[in-house]
Amino acid sequence: xxxxxxxLALFVLSLFLGVELITKVPPTLHTPLMSGxxxxxGITLVGxxxxxxxxxxxxxxxxxxxxxxxxxxxxxxxxxxxxNRMLAMFKRK
Amino acid sequence: xxxxxVNLIYLVSAVLFIxxxxxxxxxxxxxxxxLLSATxxxxxxxxTLLDKSIVGYSWIIAGVLLGSVIGxxxxxxxxxxxxxxxxxxxxxxxxxxxxxxxxxxYSGKAGSVPEVMSALAGKVGANPFGSGPExxxxxxxxxxxxxxxxxxxTGSLVAFGKLQELIKKDRGLPGGPIGNGILLLxxxxxxxxxxxxxxxxxxxxxxxxxxxxxxxxxxxxxxxxDMPVVIALLNxxxxxxAALAGFILGNTVLIVAGSLVGTSGLILTKxxxxxxxxxxxxxxxxxxxxxxxxxxxxxxxxxxxKSCGAEEASMMLESAKRVVIVPGFGMAMAQAQxxxxxxxxxxxxxxxxxxxxxxxxxxxxxxxxxxxxAEAEVxxxxxxxxxxxxxxxxxxxxxxxxxxxxxxxxxARESEGSPIYGMPILNVDKAKTVIVIKRSLSPGFAGLPxxxxxxxxxxxxxxxxxxxxxxxxxxxxxx
Numbered sequence: 001x002x003x004x005x006x007x008l009a010l011f012v013l014s015l016f017l018g019v020e021l022i023t024k025v026p027p028t029l030h031t032p033l034m035s036g037x038x039x040x041x042g043i044t045l046v047g048x049x050x051x052x053x054x055x056x057x058x059x060x061x062x063x064x065x066x067x068x069x070x071x072x073x074x075x076x077x078x079x080x081x082x083x084n085r086m087l088a089m090f091k092r093k
Numbered sequence: 094x095x096x097x098x099v100n101l102i103y104l105v106s107a108v109l110f111i112x113x114x115x116x117x118x119x120x121x122x123x124x125x126x127x128l129l130s131a132t133x134x135x136x137x138x139x140x141t142l143l144d145k146s147i148v149g150y151s152w153i154i155a156g157v158l159l160g161s162v163i164g165x166x167x168x169x170x171x172x173x174x175x176x177x178x179x180x181x182x183x184x185x186x187x188x189x190x191x192x193x194x195x196x197x198x199y200s201g202k203a204g205s206v207p208e209v210m211s212a213l214a215g216k217v218g219a220n221p222f223g224s225g226p227e228x229x230x231x232x233x234x235x236x237x238x239x240x241x242x243x244x245x246x247t248g249s250l251v252a253f254g255k256l257q258e259l260i261k262k263d264r265g266l267p268g269g270p271i272g273n274g275i276l277l278l279x280x281x282x283x284x285x286x287x288x289x290x291x292x293x294x295x296x297x298x299x300x301x302x303x304x305x306x307x308x309x310x311x312x313x314x315x316x317x318x319d320m321p322v323v324i325a326l327l328n329x330x331x332x333x334x335a336a337l338a339g340f341i342l343g344n345t346v347l348i349v350a351g352s353l354v355g356t357s358g359l360i361l362t363k364x365x366x367x368x369x370x371x372x373x374x375x376x377x378x379x380x381x382x383x384x385x386x387x388x389x390x391x392x393x394x395x396x397x398x399k400s401c402g403a404e405e406a407s408m409m410l411e412s413a414k415r416v417v418i419v420p421g422f423g424m425a426m427a428q429a430q431x432x433x434x435x436x437x438x439x440x441x442x443x444x445x446x447x448x449x450x451x452x453x454x455x456x457x458x459x460x461x462x463x464x465x466x467a468e469a470e471v472x473x474x475x476x477x478x479x480x481x482x483x484x485x486x487x488x489x490x491x492x493x494x495x496x497x498x499x500x501x502x503x504x505a506r507e508s509e510g511s512p513i514y515g516m517p518i519l520n521v522d523k524a525k526t527v528i529v530i531k532r533s534l535s536p537g538f539a540g541l542p543x544x545x546x547x548x549x550x551x552x553x554x555x556x557x558x559x560x561x562x563x564x565x566x567x568x569x570x571x572x
Binding site: 001003004007010011014015017018019021022023024025026027028029030031032033034035036037038039040041042043044045046047048049050051052053054055056057058060061062063064065066067068069070071072073074075076077078079080081082083084085086087088089090091 | 106110111113114115117118119120121123124126127128130131134137138141142144146147148149150152153155156157159160161163164165167168169171173176179180183184186187189190191193194196197198200201225226227230324325328331332334335336338339340341342343344345346347348349350351352353354355356357358360361364451453458459460461463464467468470473476478
């Protein structure tokens with residue numbers, strides 16, 4: 001139970017941190033912000049890897065894990081690359 | 094691999110994500126921020142791969158290869174005008190990944206002890222996800238992740254379809270918001286039944302199916318110009334789904350990263366709603382109010398609209414000291430951003446002060462216009478947000494509106510009872526002369542006539558946005 005409370009605390013504090021961080025992003029960068037945070041939400045890849053590689057009794061688990069790995073990797077790779085492409089355009093002057 | 098060490102590395106990743114988003118507060122530091130964030134991701138993935146519970150790598154390698162190839166291809170090939178579609182798809186994949194993880198986690202645990210499960214079903218302590226409140230939270234997180242992940246997946250796919258103009262009709266369930274409400278309650282009821290008895294596999298299947306349907310029916314009725322709100326909201330859902338998946342796995346980095354993304358999406362959603370002067374519920378469930386006395390287009394336009402050609406327009410620009418360009422979705426449609434930048438260059442070379450006035454909901458997603466103009470190499474300090482550009486219109490000689498309509502409709506400011514009354518707009522009409530580049534007098538998304546087009550100091554230049562801008566530029570160049 002203690003662990004759960006700790007996780008909950010982490011969740012709530014992160015929400016507040018998120019508000020502080022995001023409100024500082026200028027409207028000019030809102031599109032890269034969306035694609036960039038999208039890439040960050042690909043952190044589900046971590047969970048996906050554990051499912052895809054686990055020693056599961058049914059191959060359904062591994063298959064679902066494979067699906068999750070594919071989608072999350074798409075998110076990570078696509079998200080970071082496209083964000084970088086956009087930001088590079090803002091950088092040059 | 095030592096669990097403490099793994100968690101410490103996850104902490105490093107979380108910090109890198111935070112620094113990454115912090116970097117986005119300035120265009121100068123943004124690229125570095127994105128790299129820091131990507132480094133955090135790489136660290137988290139590597140340390141996870143070393144986990145001893147991973148016994149086989151074939152599925153992993155297949156998934157990573159497939160995902161990388163598709164992701165990289167999309168990221169490299171996508172046009173800047175299609176960025177809303179790309180983000181919609183990525184949102185959907187994020188939701189789909191969370192959905193798949195939750196289902197895998199469920200079938201991994203529930204499926205491991207099927208006979209014991211059925212024997213003990215309904216009894217306290219039969220929960221394979223742990224005993225007492227922890228077991229309850231674990232199965233509840235799985236249920237909620239399934240629902241949010243599935244809604245994000247199909248909702249985003251519909252949003253993609255609409256943005257790509259594959260889906261053209263804005264039609265929802267017959268019951269409208271009530272139908273969606275019933276679906277949502279049904280999905281939550283299945284989750285609750287699952288929580289009461291985690292062995293009921295049919296319940297998680299049912300919850301998934303209903304939530305997939307709910308995603309479709311939620312987004313189907315929403316029109317194109319409301320897409321900025323929908324995309325921002327789905328962005329938030331994909332984050333919340335990731336955070337919930339973190340609760341399933343007890344994984345700290347998932348919780349931190351997921352909640353950052355969740356708040357990001359919510360804040361953008363709020364900014365978009367404020368910029369349209371509509372509540373979130375109104376965007377999601379309501380049509381635009383058919384306000385008060387409806388004004389017919391003829392009444393507003395008849396005999397008052399003046400049009401001019403590229404030559405005349407260029408003459409107005411010739412002597413202008415200050416010009417503000419107001420782009421809208423029409424500029425993206427016409428792929429006119431490069432032509433617009435060239436026009437700005439020519440004017441600047443003649444000593445005219447040129448700025449761009451950007452409305453928060455111009456385009457199909459937050460920041461859409463900025464990205465397009467940045468692609469055309471317009472320096473970002475020329476892209477001025479609404480609150481800062483509005484006081485300057487009175488000192489502006491010529492305002493050029495290209496492919497924008499509702500965001501500069503003075504009815505929003507003046508005509509009480511109009512459906513868009515109260516929406517913050519760009520005060521284009523305060524400029525000394527207004528040039529509107531548009532195909533026709535057809536209304537924008539709000540379906541309203543725009544009195545701006547009929548004003549004494551407004552001149553319409555009809556035609557394709559890109560061609561009109563090129564013609565004006567050519568005429569100005571010769572002057």
